[in-house]
Amino acid sequence: MTIDSSILSLIVFFPTVGAILLALLPANPTLQKWGALVVTLLTFLFTLHLPAHYQYGLTGYQFEVNVPWIASPAIRYHLGVDGLSMWLVVLSGFLAPLGVLISWRAIDRREKLFYTLFLLQQTAMIGVFVALDLFLYYGFWEWSLVPMAILIATFGRTDKRAKAALKYFLYAFIPSAILLVGMLWVYAQTGTFDLPMLQQMGASHSISSNHAALWLASLAFLVAFAVKVPVFPLHGWLSDAIFEAPTAAVMVLAGKLGLYSILRFSFGIFPEQSRQIAPLMIALGAIGIAYGALVALVQTDLKRLAAYSTLGHLSFITLGIFSFTVAGIDGGVYQIINHGISGGALFMLLGALYERYGTYDMRELGGVAQKLPWMVTLFVITALSNIGLPGLNGFVGEFLTLSGSLQTIYVAHPMLWTTIATTGVIFGAGYMLWAIQRVFYGGMGRRPDEVSGWDLDAREQVALWPMAVLFVVMGVASPYWMRAIDSFGAGAAGRTAVTDVHVYPNPTKNLALPETPVSSTEGGAH
């Protein structure tokens, strides 16, 4: 077995091995912390193998492992990455050690449980990104719920943690159950769980001739993913879960899994249905952006504010990918990575702030900038990245997304929805800056007055600066990342275009103008 074929298995299961080791080691806090750090760092190192040996320009899956697992029903152990998932895997690997570092002090008891669950969660998440068999994928998808729920239930901040954990679990689990029905139905129709095969069948419309059933199945998929994203109005769990969860958990809580799944499975298996529902999703995305921004404006709690900002960002991505343009999808994928980094950094900083002052309430904070100069620097950079300041990573993604949504042909008035989205972005900038103003500047708040905070220590600096560097690098050198992403985006959007002309008369515009598939991108990426 070559490295290329086993690297994905290694990346996926190394954290689990680490978790088992930690569980077997004595419950010594230092030991557990360092152990977790070592494991996550090693995992990150392994993930770096992927971009290093990725063959840019090829569209299919790479680093594939495909061995039979269960004979009947036909289930295979099939892993692989493409342009979409490759960076997501790296991103997950990258965030994990930072998560461990940032939990160093925040988690002061039952470290063993915490780090074990954290590592298990990582396996599940990476597994979701690399699984190419529906069954295997579903396994990781459900698995990812459990450590998170226990993390929230055990390490949540207030007494309502158990409730928040339950809410999170139920919100995710019940739609997943329906997802399973959809998957099983697809299997009953096709006799396979293999994603590449299903994608081919989806593209050639050979999954089922029963349109109503196909519709229901696609909805089963989409709803499950949309809840996990979350897409407005299915976001009920988000603010509670973020409010309760420890920082390291929040960093991986929302966004990536759901959006990835929509791109991979909804678009892959049900291209036609996904396009038909695009108007609704675009509308929901736009509404979500605006809603998130407006609600965030009236929050006094920083964590809740960040939660609604997250909702805004994710809605933004939804908007982008459902535009079914190369730009929109590329931008969406780019934004997923951005959100992982920027949002993660934001939550890390909030967590650090909480460690110092024991509150997220903006009314009790203020004037912190005088005491913590390093923190304010990083906070501002992060906020700017979140807002989408040109030159930083957020800008690239937002720009692409908006341009994609302007070009889309699947909604009656793309301009209208793009405008709403843009308004949301502006509001987003507003509340973020206002929050900085309220927390860091102005008169000294009650808490900072009473409690003597301390500036970022070396460990926190180590955790945060790489992120800041990434903001800039990703903002400036976006093509490096785009090479891989584009190969996916072009595929996803291109497939759309082809089917569009022949099969699907556009309901909104009478002229069946195909979205120009930028077929040159593929060549240009070489």
Place this chain on the structure above:
Amino acid sequence: MHLALFFIFGGLAVLAALNLLLQRHPINSALSLVVVMMSLAVLYWSLGAEFLAAAQIIVYSGAVMVLFVFVIMLLNAGEEERTRGSKIASIAGFPGAAAIFCLLSFVFLSEGHKLGLSHLGGSLDEASSNISQISSLLFTDLLLPFEVTSVLILVAILGAVVLAKKER
């Protein structure tokens, strides 16, 4: 004569069963059941199952029901009181039982003509009995069930000892 036999003992069985249902004291119910069993024994005999008729009397009325009576006496069970539970139960119980009865008898009567007639089975005066046939079946084709029953009885004995014995 067969029909008369059926109606006399069938009627007796039904009456006794009704009595079982209506009596408040467990011992009366138990004795009503004994009457049911004896009437059934006669009916068994009329259907040619004389061995079972005897077994019915020896095993059921003579041993099992005596055990019941014995326990009722041992525990000195009194009349049962009517409680709220019993009212609820009778609201649900009678219609339910009636429904099952209607269902069953509808099926039996509608398929009755296909079922045919019975003829007075074994006459007790005849020297031949089906006991030898039953026993040869028991010890050839049905040997395993017969042997396995011993495990069942073993379990029952064990259980009775375990449950009823006082811990010292």
Place this chain on the structure above:
Amino acid sequence: MVPISYYLVLAAILFSLGIAAYLVKRNVITIFISIELMLNAVNLTFIAFAHQWNKLNGQIFVFFVMVVAAAEAAVGLAIIIALFRSRQTLNVDQVNLLKG
């Protein structure tokens, strides 16, 4: 000459009366007695069918049912005795320690 169906209906009557008694009665021993009544009704059904098909299997089944009923009676009455020792009652409505 009696139609077989008469026997079957008689068995059905007894079975239903057994069910009714099972549901209505409150004394555990009487409830148990009702079960025995039901078993007897089943036995009659078996024997009637055995007569109809002219097969001994049905009769032998009844033989086993009797054995089983005897075993059940032994265990059941032992349980009832154990219950009475610990609770001093035979009324099912008062046997209600186990509740959600």
Place this chain on the structure above:
Amino acid sequence: MSSALLSILPEVVLTVTGVLIMLADPFFAPKASKKALGWLAVLGTLGAAGATLLQLRTHQILLTFSGSIQMDTFSVFFHLLIASIVLLTLLVSLDYFKPGATSHSGEYFALVLFGAVGMMLMTCSVELLMVFIGLEISSISTYILAGYRKGQATASESSLKYFLLGSFATAFFLYGIALAFGATGTTSLNGIASGLSVTAFPTMAFLALAMMLVGLGFKVSAAPFHVWTPDVYQGAPAPVVGLMSTAPKAAVFAVLLRITATTYSSELLHARWVWLIGIIAVLSMTIGNLGALLQKDAKRMLAYSSIAHAGYLMVAYTALPADSIAAAAFYTAGYAAMNVGAFAVISQLGGYDEPLRTIDDYRGLAQKHPVLAAALAFFLLSLIGIPFTGGFFGKFYVFNAAIGAGHVWLAVLGLLNSGVACFYYLRLLTALYSRKLGEEGGEFEGSSPAAAIAIAGAVLATLLLGVLPGKVLGLAQRGATVQVSRNR
């Protein structure tokens, strides 16, 4: 070895061991520890499992004892399953009876073994008479085991309720057999199968199946015949609950499979009864899950959960082809592993007196007993149906079968139900990992090594059934093929 002996060898081994235990019991002082007898029972169970493997190696279908016993892969599968459950139960119970707790701990082991004999007989019988006797052996021994903690006021109550409702069900089952006999003139399953195609009494034949369903439904605690379950599980000793919630049910499900998949399997008949089972399945799932939501007592909650699981399992019966038989068989195995495991942990945490009752009592146990709590959490996750556990794969496979047969609505209802279900499992789970400690501590003497082995075995089994189900699945599928091919 004669084929007749081979076909019942596991049962013979168990019976002989049980009798040996009873013979050896008087040589112990009345209240002494009877652990040695327990180990003897363990050995006997291992012997039975070995005998079953021997049966498996013959690769043939044996029809012995005048066609009343059929040894095939199907029966071997359930034999192995029952042997494993009994093995785990015995290991858990080895130290359950502290010396002096009761003078009947020797009989306990014998009863467990005899019960297993009954269950195993049910799974390999193709003659309803044998099925009936096996059912009664297993039922009577479980009635007794349910009331084993005589000191507890709840024990005899549990035992009594189990007994009264169980015997009631037996009467229905018997009536069903009688009607089947009346319709076809035979009580052998294969005979009934061939008789059904020519019977003059189709209504009666259908009624027979309905009655048998009622009777067997009681035994597997499927709604609306589930009323006994919560009370009985709450009052019975925890290791016994682990046993009786799995092994007898597995056996009854096997019987039900033989009846539905072999005897009543023609397209015409299937169409007539499938809705019945569908209704039972939906009712069981719904009532089980909603009931469990309201429970405070942990064992009661698991009782309702077992009702729900019976419902999930019944979903498989609505699908005709071989896949559904394999699915149902596999589900019983998965369910057995996790449920026995869960009750093993509960019995270890609680001990003989079981001071831990309500879910609140379990609060914070993860801090005191991290390993046991983790094991319980794992079993609960499997009960929820989290992937890579036996529970998930079972559910997956069952619903796969249902959808394959076109019963999408059943799958949707079932999976929605499992969504509701995770609510109450999580309540226990979050209680385990909560920061606050429950009030009921109960002194904990550390789990015994034997029980630790059992729990580890259950964890391993649950995990393996989820990750590498191939072997078990293969066996189940081979068994299913036997059933279907006999039928064609």
Place this chain on the structure above:
Amino acid sequence: MHLSDFQLFVLITIIKIAVVLVITLTAVAYTVLLERKVIGRIQNRWGPSRVGPFGLLQPLADGIKLFLKEDLMPMSVERPLFVAAPVIALACALVSVAVVPFGQTFKIRGVDIFEVSNVNIGLLVILGITSIGVYGIALSGWSSNNKYSLMGSLRASSQVISYELALGLSLVGVVLRAGSLNLRDIVNSQIGHGFLSWNFFGGLQFVGFFIYIMAAYAETNRAPFDLPEAESELVAGYHTEYSSMKFAMFFMAEYANMLTVSCVATLLFFGGASSPFEGWIPAFGPTWLQAILPIFWFVAKVFSFLFLYIWVRATLPRFRYDQLMSFGWKFLLPLAMANILATSLVMALRS
């Protein structure tokens, strides 16, 4: 008058029933006298000797006395059952005589006159009816609403249930040898070589007989197993509250049961109505003598068993209750099983 076969059958049967009933009741009455006399002699006294020659009219006097006594009905008894109990007891005791063949087959127009009814499962009928008899005892004690009575009937019923097993099993050997449950067949299987072909001697069923007689004594609640009416502990046991005719019925039931037991023992183990020299001495005398003589043998055998009953009562002390139970379960029952095993082995080897 010309009777059809059926009418004749009914007529003769009714006559038979009447005759047998009268004889049985008389026998019962005189068994009581016999008992009192024999015990008297054993205890070195006369026994009843005033009424009639040798006290032969004593039973008549007893009967008149019991008839004329006031029938007391205690206040708190369970009336219907209190009345029914003695009836059940006596009826069961008397009915079982119906299947006993007390002579050799002697048919008048196809109707056997020396047996009320020839049933193909005669032995089972006797066992069944005897097992019903226990209700009389059980109910009498319970309905009396008196703790001594209750204790007595509890003891009686558990004793009867316990010994019924051993009793039934002890007869299996005989049934195995005869291959039938018909009492007539069983008797006929013991014919050929005089008393040597009786089950007791030739059939090697003396173990079975021993078990049977033990169990039967317990079944009839007779000494040394008369715990239910142990006067030193329980006043008079289950019939404490009974008086007058109801008491008499219990009394008669007990002796009728003794009679049945003796009959069964005779039939099963001692060749029934066959002569001990039958097969060695050719039949002699006119037909009527040939018909009557077996009855003589039968009565003689039964009489000797009754005598044994009385003898045992007069000489053996009473068992303790736990001894009684363990004797039944731990000794008689295994022995009976061993007997069955041995008998069937011997039969298997011989064939």
